Amino acid sequence: MASKVDPQNIRKTFGRFRVLIMGRANAGKTTILQKVCITTENPEIYNAKGHKVRTIFHTTRGNHDITNELVFKSNPGFVFHDSCGFEAGSEEEFNDMKKFISERVNATKLEERIHAIW
Template sequence: MNSDAETPSENDLSFWNDRHLEFRVLILGRANAGKTTILERLTGAAMHEAEVSRDGETLVGQTVKGQIDRGLHNIDDEIRFRSRPGFVFHDSRGVEAGSATELSTVQRFVEKRSSAATDLRRQLHVIWMCLPLDDSRELFETERDIFLQLKDMAPLVVVFTKHDGAVSKETSQILMDFPENTRNRSGRKEARKKAEIKVFNRVKELEGELRGLGLADSTTAFLTTSGMEVPTGDAEKSCQELIDLTEACLTGPRIKTLLSMVWGHNLLKHGFWCLYWTILRRGA
């Protein structure tokens, strides 16, 4: 059994000097929801470079590529990337399958790692729920169940993925209703504008439905991503926005400090929080 000296509290400055601080994310979504793409852009690495561990032991030969979007992982498996060593990702099995067992597995996992159940080192810090815009126009019943189950249990960022694919698909459908002699460059431009409006309205409808389920407080945020398939400036911007929205959903300065230190891009904010904790500790 570990002593207090072996497991320092997050109030102890030695905790924040630990080079192995970790920020824990549960990423959910149906098959082909774009989870793999988000992780690859965020970490700047390919999925086959990820390391998977279970109960502290690395799973030798574990292949991650292509599995996370099909939900083949044990939810307790920890997925890490050498390029972003401070992040620990967890994935669930197929959300769209509708299995009561899988839904209860997700719920038990979140309960076990909630802020009330464990310390900052082991707790789940945020859930990213991916909903692809180029697939179904509506939420799956299992997705509604998950939102209802997880409401208020952890900070949540809902990521509407594949916006560009949805616009392209809508554009093609709209063009089919145009007379053949108007399907020129200007016709395609008009069709794309209409498609962008339709996809925008769909996002707002989905947001409204989710807010109707009770997801409307400061611990919930919504993000729409586009052009994430390749590493571009827009993809990098979306990743930064995902981190910013995640931080905004977090409750309390300790977890915000942790994310700032793990992400490591906002050095000014990092320095502010370190100063905050130093003053707090001295005043204790």
């Protein structure tokens, strides 16, 4: 039986809360994340190895990777992943998203798992 996580200590248990945000390209996902994080700044972007990729966030289709981590300086306790929008019928993008979710759901370390999908 899995042990329960005390809601009072959830930040200590997970470190950072990891969220996959899904939606159409240019649907306002970044704007929603800015509101949640109480900021107008763009997120810093890190690759899967934790190296900063860039600080300028491109909202145009095809300029980001679901494995990249989006982190706002104002709220570094959250790590966001962008689904990149797969409404155009791209089977490759859809398969990338499914693979990413499968890997993150089955990750051994709690801090590497997806904690929520929005």
